[in-house]
């Protein structure tokens with residue numbers, strides 16, 4: 001089932017986000033010659049703007065009826081963390097139906113279990129890469145704080161926290177006084193909190209990818225500044241075509257283009273229903289001292305994160321596709337929460353829209369294409385790509401090398417969409 005391969009094979013990778021670069025480093029470790037193809041700077045896609053958290057507690061998907069409660073009056077209002085563009089519903093109905101179908105309890109249990117299996121390997125996947133690149137200084141181990149304004153909100157969230165705990169998340173409950181002692185800059189409107197002490201965050205995700213990428217180059221990796229258009233199998237091997245019409249020969253090809261992966265011709269042969277959950281951030285330079293750790297205002301899915309670039313406020317889910325510009329009301333939503341949480345009424349220094357790569361069942365695709373020979377997929381990590389990139393790269397390297405993967409990869413197979 002797992003034939004032995006020649007490790008001198010040339011592997012090409014489309015996409016130099018955290019997932020592509022992690023795959024590249026793990027493949028190099030196995031002795032492969034690796035070329036990363038991306039026109040954009042490494043880590044400048046979704047990875048650059050994320051909420052920076054190695055969210056090992058995040059095993060419960062967004063498409064869970066306890067999270068997406070349609071009976072909740074606040075779900076579709078302007079003050080909701082979720083916005084669905086009606087035109088997008090009209091044009092992408094099958095994806096949305098599939099996404100909603102996965103809200104059913106048995107599906108959520110299945111997704112939770114298999115996200116938790118991957119999340120349990122976060123450290124094993126990422127830390128060897130970070131250590132090899134000597135970039136541990138970008139990590140901060142001050143934990144993560146989840147905040148609730150009222151007792152009823154807190155109690156509403158408890159089943160979810162219990163499920164997280166069943167899968168290994170550890171946290172302690174805090175009262176209003178303890179929250180203030182830990183985070184005095186947060187307005188004293190929060191009644192209860194949960195402190196996840198062992199959570200780590202990255203102080204600058206794009207710099208992390210840049211440092212890993214430098215290490216990749218220093219270890220003999222190649223980089224081509226192009227966009228991949230598609231791949232073609234000919235009698236004399238695999239050719240990867242760039243949008244510039246040039247091509248590269250390779251023996252193996254890994255697609256890690258995040259939310260854009262499906263645009264690569266050859267990937268679509270599987271009909272993988274990749275969609276996107278758009279997310280936003282605003283940033284205040286020089287205000288990182290206001291918090292000591294990532295803090296989530298649970299009700300609004302709003303994260304405040306201290307990072308090297310300042311204080312970043314990130315979050316929300318917008319279902320509106322890849323092509324539409326930022327929705328100004330979403331930026332206003334973020335500013336409003338920044339004001340209510342910290343009294344920050346000034347304009348942020350920057351705002352950002354990014355694209356989470358999301359499959360309807362909220363599990364990534366990690367593994368071989370079932371149709372295109374010698375082609376592998378590593379995308380669809382939704383809210384958890386920073387966290388899961390390392391283990392994804394490790395698994396891809398094992399699969400490409402023809403080894404037995406170090407964990408069961410069947411739940412992440414492209415086959416599941418047949």
Ligand SMILES: Cc1cc2nc3c(=O)[nH]c(=O)nc-3n(C[C@H](O)[C@H](O)[C@H](O)COP(=O)(O)OP(=O)(O)OC[C@H]3O[C@@H](n4cnc5c(N)ncnc54)[C@H](O)[C@@H]3O)c2cc1C
Nearest residue numbers: 015017018019045046047051053228258279384385386387
């Ligand atoms: C607001 C927000 C907050 C988030 N917070 C967190 C968090 O706290 N923790 C966490 O774990 N995750 C978080 N995420 C999710 C995380 O950011 C993503 O899952 C992750 O960055 C995806 O990484 P990637 O490498 O797959 O994609 P990307 O980082 O988007 O990289 C894809 C790369 O592919 C390239 N590309 C595209 N098309 C082609 C092509 N045709 N040829 C070659 N290259 C191509 C792009 O240029 C890009 O560089 C958050 C996301 C958002 C939006």
